[in-house]
Structures are given as C-alpha cells and as structure tokens.
Amino acid sequence: MKSSTTFENLPPWLEFFTFPSVNVLHVLLGCIILGVSAGLLGSFAFLRKRSLLGDALSHAALPGVCMAFMLTGTKNPVVILCGAVFSCWAGALAIEWIVKYTRCKEDSALGMVLSVFFGLGILLLTHIQKSGQAAQSGLDKFLFGQAASLVERDLYILGGLGLVLCLIVILAFKEFKIVSFDPDFAQAVGLPVRLVEFSLATLIVLAVCIGLQAVGVVLMAAMLVTPAAAARFWTNNLSRMLWLATLFGGLSGAIGAYVSYLSVKMPTGPWMVVAVTSIFIGSFLFAPQRGALARARRHRLFRQKTAKENILRTTYKFAEQAGRWDTPVSLNELLQHREMSTAQLRRTIHRLTRAGFIEETHVGLLHLTEAGKEEAERVTRLHRLWELYLMTKLEIAPDHVHDDAEEIEHILTPDLERRLLLELEGELTDPHGQKIPGSLAVVAEEKRRK
Amino acid sequence: MMATPAEEIPIEVHDLTVAYQHRPVLWDIDLCFPQGQLIGIVGPNGAGKSTLIKAIMGLVPLASGHVEIFGQRSRQALRSVAYVPQRESVDWDFPTTALDVVLMGRYGQLPLFGRPRAKDKEIARQSLEKVGMGDYADRQISQLSGGQQQRVFLARALAQQTRVYLMDEPFAGVDAATEKAIVTILRELQAEGSTVIVVHHDLHSVPDYFDHVLLLNLRTVAFGPVATTFTEENLNATYGGRLHLLSDVTERLRQGEWSARKQAK
Numbered sequence: 001m002k003s004s005t006t007f008e009n010l011p012p013w014l015e016f017f018t019f020p021s022v023n024v025l026h027v028l029l030g031c032i033i034l035g036v037s038a039g040l041l042g043s044f045a046f047l048r049k050r051s052l053l054g055d056a057l058s059h060a061a062l063p064g065v066c067m068a069f070m071l072t073g074t075k076n077p078v079v080i081l082c083g084a085v086f087s088c089w090a091g092a093l094a095i096e097w098i099v100k101y102t103r104c105k106e107d108s109a110l111g112m113v114l115s116v117f118f119g120l121g122i123l124l125l126t127h128i129q130k131s132g133q134a135a136q137s138g139l140d141k142f143l144f145g146q147a148a149s150l151v152e153r154d155l156y157i158l159g160g161l162g163l164v165l166c167l168i169v170i171l172a173f174k175e176f177k178i179v180s181f182d183p184d185f186a187q188a189v190g191l192p193v194r195l196v197e198f199s200l201a202t203l204i205v206l207a208v209c210i211g212l213q214a215v216g217v218v219l220m221a222a223m224l225v226t227p228a229a230a231a232r233f234w235t236n237n238l239s240r241m242l243w244l245a246t247l248f249g250g251l252s253g254a255i256g257a258y259v260s261y262l263s264v265k266m267p268t269g270p271w272m273v274v275a276v277t278s279i280f281i282g283s284f285l286f287a288p289q290r291g292a293l294a295r296a297r298r299h300r301l302f303r304q305k306t307a308k309e310n311i312l313r314t315t316y317k318f319a320e321q322a323g324r325w326d327t328p329v330s331l332n333e334l335l336q337h338r339e340m341s342t343a344q345l346r347r348t349i350h351r352l353t354r355a356g357f358i359e360e361t362h363v364g365l366l367h368l369t370e371a372g373k374e375e376a377e378r379v380t381r382l383h384r385l386w387e388l389y390l391m392t393k394l395e396i397a398p399d400h401v402h403d404d405a406e407e408i409e410h411i412l413t414p415d416l417e418r419r420l421l422l423e424l425e426g427e428l429t430d431p432h433g434q435k436i437p438g439s440l441a442v443v444a445e446e447k448r449r450k
Numbered sequence: 451m452m453a454t455p456a457e458e459i460p461i462e463v464h465d466l467t468v469a470y471q472h473r474p475v476l477w478d479i480d481l482c483f484p485q486g487q488l489i490g491i492v493g494p495n496g497a498g499k500s501t502l503i504k505a506i507m508g509l510v511p512l513a514s515g516h517v518e519i520f521g522q523r524s525r526q527a528l529r530s531v532a533y534v535p536q537r538e539s540v541d542w543d544f545p546t547t548a549l550d551v552v553l554m555g556r557y558g559q560l561p562l563f564g565r566p567r568a569k570d571k572e573i574a575r576q577s578l579e580k581v582g583m584g585d586y587a588d589r590q591i592s593q594l595s596g597g598q599q600q601r602v603f604l605a606r607a608l609a610q611q612t613r614v615y616l617m618d619e620p621f622a623g624v625d626a627a628t629e630k631a632i633v634t635i636l637r638e639l640q641a642e643g644s645t646v647i648v649v650h651h652d653l654h655s656v657p658d659y660f661d662h663v664l665l666l667n668l669r670t671v672a673f674g675p676v677a678t679t680f681t682e683e684n685l686n687a688t689y690g691g692r693l694h695l696l697s698d699v700t701e702r703l704r705q706g707e708w709s710a711r712k713q714a715k
Contacts (some may be wrong), residue, residue: 046546171563178554181544188533189558189610190525236590238545353504 015276016261024261027147028154031260032331034211035223035272037162039249040169041207042224043231043242044200047180052107053095055221058208059333060091062121062217066128067143075138077157077213084209091117092201118217145216145269147260158210165203165210166246176200177238213258216269223249223272230280233287252276306410307348309379310338312357313409315368316376328367377437384436385420392424456521460485460645461506461531461612466515468498468505474700475501477669479515483647488640490650490660490676494689497667499649500536503618507533517616529558532607534617537599542591548602552577555609577605582631597628604632609705614638615646622651633659656680668696 010018018023045054064087068079090115098109128139141149150158169176178186179196187193208220215223231244256272285292314337318325335345349366352358357372368376386408387401396404412420428436456462459482459641466479476498483489491499504510506517508528519527532555555577566574578584581601586594594602600620607615615636621629636646636659650656656663656676663680665671665688672684 049541118564174557174560174565175562177546178557181546181551182535182540182554184504184507184509184535184539185533185554185606186557187509188528188531188535189555190529232545236545236592237547239552240544 012262014059016258023151026152027150027260028254028257030150030155030159031147031214031257031268031272032250033159033162033253033380034214035227035249035253035256036246037165037207037249038211038215038223039227039231039245039247040166040242041200041204042249043228043245044176044180045077045204046225046228046232051221051225052110053092054204054208054224056095056110057088057091057205058212058217058220058224059114059121060117061085061087061209061212062142063087063124064090064121065212066121066124066139069139070124070128077154080213081157081161083211084207084212086203087117088209092205103322105155121217123317141216141267142212143216143218144267145214145219145256145259145272146210146214146267148264154213158213161206161210165207168199168203169242172196215255215272216267218389219269219273222276223252226273226276226280227252229414230276230283233283233290248276248279251424252279263399279284303409304348304351307340307344308355308357309375309410311352312344312368312372312376313379313383314338315358315366316373316380319368319373325373326367326369328361328365331364331366332343381408382412382417385417385424386412388428388436389420454485456518456697458485458520459483459518460520461616461647462518462521463502464515464518466502466505466517467513468501469703470501472703472706474513474668474703475577476505477696479666479670479674480671481664481670483645484662485638485645486643487645487661488636488659489645489662489664490656491647491664491666492650492653492656492688493666497688499666500618502505502588503533503616503647503649503668506519506616507531529610530612531614531616532610534603534615534620536618536622537596537603537637540708542594544591546591548578548583548591548594548598549606550572551591551602552605552609555606558610566573573611574605574609577608578602580608581605581635597624600624600628600632604635608635612655613644615644617646617715619649619650619651621655653685 008206010374016024019028042051045051061084064083064085066083067087068083072079083255094117095106095109095112098104098112099106103399110384125139125143138146138149156421165361175186175191175196178191179193179200183193183197186196204224209224211220227245229250230243231250234244235241252272252275255275256268259266260268283291284405286294286329287293304393311334314334315329318329318375319325331342331345331349335342339344340348349358349360353360357369357375359369360366383405386405387398390396390401390404391398458698461481461483463479463481463483466476468476469475471607475496491502493499505512508517508525516523519530549571551565552574553570556566556573558568560566575584575587578587581604583598583601583605586598586602591599591602597695602621604617607617620632624632636648639646640661648660650659657680660676662674663676665679665684667688670677671688
C-alpha cells in the first residue's frame with residue numbers, strides 16, 4: 001500500500017509546503033507579516049526620502065536589544081522589543097540634536113549615530129557572549145536574522161503588532177499621504193502635521209524593530225527600501241504602489257522562511273535581501289513602461305521609424321528633382337546621401353517594402369509606391385514646415401535650420417502639424433524656395449472644417 | 451484706529467518680526483489687508499515676501515508679533531485661508547494624479563480617518579474644470595508642464611471653498627496662456643467678494659493685475675491702492691537704497707547669536 005506513505009520521505013524543499021509541523025507555519029506567517037509591514041512603512045520612508053534614516057535606526061537598535069537582555073536575563077519578545085524601540089528612539093533623537101546643535105548636516109549625523117550605536121551594540125554583544133549565560137546563545141542572531149528562532153509566542157506578539165501597524169496605515173492613509181506630499185499645505189489646512197510625522201516615524205521604528213529577529217539589524221534597511229523602489233517601476237498610483245510594496249515584502253519574507261527551513265544554520269536576513277533584490281532587478285528590467293527593456297524597445301522602434309522616414313524623404317527628393325514621383329533610385333545613391341551601413345539600409349528597405357511604401361524593381365533599384373509618395377510628402381512637409389517655423393518665428397539663419405528639422409520631423413504629431421500650418425499660413429514656400437507639398441490642401445481642409 | 455470691526459478684516463498682521471538663524475527677515479510688519487481686493491506683494495529678492503506669507507500661515511516661527519484671521523488667532527482660523535505655495539516646494543515625482551492633489555484641498559473638511567466622499571470628489575473635479583484642467587484629472591503630476599502644475603495648485607485652493615487666498619509667486623515660470631487664465635480666475639474670485647493676496651515677481655504687470663499693492667523690503671515701505679502707492683518714489687525706496695545701519699546691526703545680531711526680538715506673547 002503506497003498511498004499512506006506518499007507524504008513521507010519527501011525531499012525537504014517539497015516537504016516545506018506540507019507544513020510538517022506547526023512551527024513551520026509560525027515561521028512562515030511571521031516572516032510574511034514582517035515583510036508586509038516593512039514594505040508598507042518603508043514606502044513612506046522611501047517617498048519622503050528618509051531611507052537612510054531607516055538604515056541608521058535599525059543599526060541603532062542593537063545596543064537596546066543587548067541591554068534589555070542584560071537587565072532582565074530573558075529573551076521575552078516584548079522585553080527585547082521594548083529595548084529595541086527605546087534604542088531606536090535614542091538614535092533618532094541623537095540625530096536630531098546633532099543636526100540642530102552642531103554644524104553637521106543630516107548625512108554626517110546619520111553616519112555617526114549608525115556607527116557609534118552599532119559599535120556599542122557589538123561591544124555589549126561580545127560581553128554577553130563572554131559571560132557565558134545559557135540563554136544568550138540566541139542574541140547574535142539579531143545581527144543577520146534567524147527566522148527559525150521564531151516561536152508561537154513571537155508570532156502572536158510581533159505578528160500581531162505588524163498587523164496593527166498595517167491597519168493604522170490603512171486608516172490614516174490620507175493623513176500620511178498629504179503630509180508626505182506637501183507638509184506645508186497640510187499644516188495650512190489645519191492638519192496636525194507634527195503629530196502625523198511623529199506617528200509615521202514611530203510606526204517605521206516599530207516596523208523595523210519587529211523585523212529584527214528575522215531579518216537582522218544589519219540588513220533591515222533593505223527590507224524597508226527595496227520593496228518600495230521595486231514597486232515604483234510598476235505604477236504611478238500611490239495605492240497601487242503600496243499594495244505592490246507589501247506584496248514584494250511579503251514574498252521576500254516567505255522566501256526567507258523557506259530558506260531558513262531548508263538550512264537551519266543559514267541566516268535568514270541575507271536570503272530575504274537576495275529575494276527582494278531579485279524582485280527589484282526584475283522590476284527594473286521588465287516593468288512595462290519604466291523598465292529597461294521597455295525603454296530599449298521604444299528607442300529601437302523610434303530609430304527604425306527615423307530610418308524609414310529618412311529613406312522615404314531622400315527617395316522623394318530624387319524623384320522631385322527628376323520630375324516623376326516614381327523615379328527609380330539606386331541603393332548606392334541612397335547610401336551616398338544617408339549615413340547608414342549597407343545592412344541597415346537593406347533592413348530599412350525591407351520594412352518599407354513590407355509596409356507598401358516602396359517597390360524594388362530590379363536588384364538595387366527601387367521606387368516609391370502611391371502610398372509611399374503620400375507618406376514621403378507628409379514627412380517632407382513636416383521637415384520644411386519646421387524649417388520655415390525656425391526661420392520666420394525664431395529668426396534663425398536659413399543655412400542653420402536643416403539639421404534641426406532632420407531631428408524634429410520625426411516627432412511632430414498630426415496635431416502639431418495642423419498648428420504649424422495654421423500659424424505659417426501666409427508663407428507656404430519653404431526657405432530653400434520649394435513649395436511645401438500638400439500644405440495648401442491641408443490648410444483648405446482645416447478652414448472647411450471650421 | 452480701525453474703521454472696520456476685527457471680524458471683517460481677512461488678515462491683520464501686528465508687529466511681525468521673523469528671523470532666520472538670528473538674522474531678521476521681516477522687521478516690525480504691521481498691516482491690515484482690506485476685504486474683497488486683489489492685492490499684490492512686490493519687493494526685491496530676499497525681501498521677505500514668501501516669508502510673510504508663510505508667517506501668516508503659521509509655517510515659520512515668529513520672533514515677535516502675531517497674526518489675526520477674521521479677528522481670530524487660533525489654528526482653526528487658518529482653514530479660512532487657501533494657501534497656494536511655490537511650485538518648487540513639492541516633489542512632482544510623487545506618485546499621484548492631478549485629481550488626487552486637488553482632492554487634498556478637501557482634507558481640512560474631513561475628520562480624522564475619514565475618506566473623501568463623492569461630494570468632495572465632485573468639488574475637486576469642478577475646481578479642475580474651472581482652471582481648464584478637466585481633461586487632466588487622471589494624469590500623473592510628473593507628466594504636467596509648469597503651467598499645468600500651477601493650475602493644479604490653484605484648483606486645490608479653489609476646492610477649499612474659502613474667501614481668502616494667499617498665493618506665493620503663482621506666475622513664476624508659467625507660460626503666457628496660463629498666466630492669462632490665472633489672472634482671469636483671480637478677477638472672478640475678487641468679483642465674488644474674495645480677498646486675493648499674491649506675491650508677485652514682475653513689476654510691469656502690477657498696475658494691470660492688482661487693485662492694492664504692498665511694497666516690501668524687510669519692512670513695509672508702502673501699502674495702499676495701486677494708483678497712489680505704486681509711485682516712482684516708493685519703488686526707489688523699495689528697490690534702491692540700502693539700510694546700511696540696519697544691515698550692520700543685524701549682522702552683529704547674527705554673529706553674536708542673540709535673539710532678534712523678545713518672544714511673542
């Protein structure tokens with residue numbers, strides 16, 4: 001009978017998903033909640049450009065954690081949390097005082113507080129470890145985090161607090177939003193800005209402190225900032241950005257818990273950071289509008305459009321000079337007039353042929369189609385209109401307008417074209433004495449429409 | 451000696467002094483802004499024009515003096531004034547739409563934890579329409595031009611539905627069409643009886659735009675109707691000569707780090 005043994009003897013990486021013990025579930029839930037609250041509160045730090053402050057504060061929590069242990073001899077999560085929060089606040093106050101009463105600016109204040117508090121924390125940690133107390137063996141986990149050390153008690157307290165933080169953000173969303181965007185205006189409409197800023201700072205401190213056990217003091221900053229930075233690539237809407245940041249944070253937390261299950265000795269913090277950074281890199285590359293690949297694609301399409309329009313224009317110019325719009329032009333002639341490689345020219349010709357603008361009669365000889373003639377006229381019109389505009393309205397010398405028009409002709413929209421035509425109505429012969437093709441017809445059409 | 455009762459004076463400034471790092475920026479300003487007028491504030495760079503606006507709105511600490519809004523000194527009274535800050539005061543990369551920004555003008559009317567209601571959204575949309583930005587409601591603010599951003603700020607102030615407007619350089623860096631549009635709206639506001647106070651940067655347009663003018667340079671040089679106040683003599687006093695003695699005294703104050711004035715009571 002095989003059925004009853006299907007769930008035994010699974011490899012660990014699969015076994016995780018069957019939740020072999022309740023503790024696995026605790027660790028997983030705890031890490032998800034920590035990731036969610038860090039991502040959520042971290043978004044506000046990110047938007048208010050206070051990300052470095054989050055880093056300084058998480059490092060500043062270490063001496064508080066150690067002192068809480070030294071004073072009480074226990075690792076009760078409430079006690080440790082209080083010590084961490086107290087230490088964080090001391091760090092925040094120290095930063096404010098340094099900026100206010102010395103000539104140091106915020107960046108040096110942050111650097112000083114971060115290193116001094118962290119150094120003090122390491123001192124205390126070493127002292128504790130040397131003193132050989134039995135319960136102390138867990139404290140060094142606070143450096144890089146150890147999710148496996150989360151037990152049921154931790155889940156209720158830290159996880160519960162994390163949920164409360166998220167709830168407060170949902171409730172006070174509009175207050176946090178306006179104070180982050182325009183604190184002066186917020187004060188002008190009567191909101192208690194200092195109270196809101198204080199609350200936000202407190203929530204960020206709490207989000208940092210509840211995450212310390214799983215992520216660690218050194219890397220907590222990444223869990224605050226990176227989810228928000230990744231989310232920013234995907235949307236311009238604040239609510240959606242926050243949802244995404246919490247999703248990314250929670251996902252990274254889950255991955256950290258997973259790794260912690262597979263290898264108990266492995267510190268969780270670095271793995272959560274690797275997870276969230278991978279999400280960031282993925283966002284940087286693949287986000288639809290702002291992602292690197294999307295942008296590269298837009299650039300490539302624009303370059304292709306430019307090349308196509310340039311070839312059409314040059315072909316049209318030859319045709320104009322010869323008097324017939326379907327005059328055949330050779331590839332060599334095109335290559336002489338346009339700076340491109342033969343391979344680029346061939347590709348462009350291929351695209352133009354596919355679009356129906358060009359026909360290749362013999363090898364190396366091509367001419368415009370009817371559709372190609374109209375398209376070429378359109379681009380030529382834009383080029384010459386822009387030259388005319390520069391000459392008449394900006395009073396730029398005639399021999400200086402060509403290069404400018406070479407670039408601008410590719411970005412003028414039909415709407416801009418209409419406006420140009422109406423503005424230049426009186427002068428529809430371009431600076432080099434050529435008529436602007438199709439212009440009079442378009443102007444007449446516009447007038448008829450009005 | 452007041453002819454008008456205090457409750458009808460939109461903004462009254464008593465003996466206001468503001469110092470920045472022990473250096474006075476505004477010295478002994480004493481003003482009574484009349485209701486229902488279009489008032490311009492002009493002066494050279496560093497004259498304290500923006501600081502005066504911010505001091506009225508309670509955004510900078512006062513070294514001495516106080517401000518009354520319709521006779522009141524409370525923070526609640528500030529809600530009767532719509533403040534339009536400089537465009538640079540905000541990060542326009544913030545992920546939010548034009549409508550969202552205008553909706554923030556309604557937040558003063560909402561309770562803690564309260565969400566904007568349908569009525570607030572309607573008012574916000576109408577305010578955007580009034581400034582000609584109705585089609586841009588869902589546009590991201592980072593995609594707006596300077597003139598459009600200024601209109602969004604103005605719409606936000608309109609959404610507050612008050613009778614007093616304080617604007618800090620609304621025409622700076624704005625295209626001609628937007629400038630005309632804004633002036634038209636300001637005139638409409640004034641015709642409805644609102645008081646509009648504008649920090650302005652361009653002297654030439656003062657007689658065209660404003661009924662009253664305040665000439666400011668650290669202290670009040672002159673204040674009154676444009677016809678009688680905007681004179682060459684007053685302009686020379688504002689932009690011309692330096693108050694050498696006052697400069698030297700304030701420099702001593704700054705170096706010695708003594709308080710500029712006794713604290714306001």
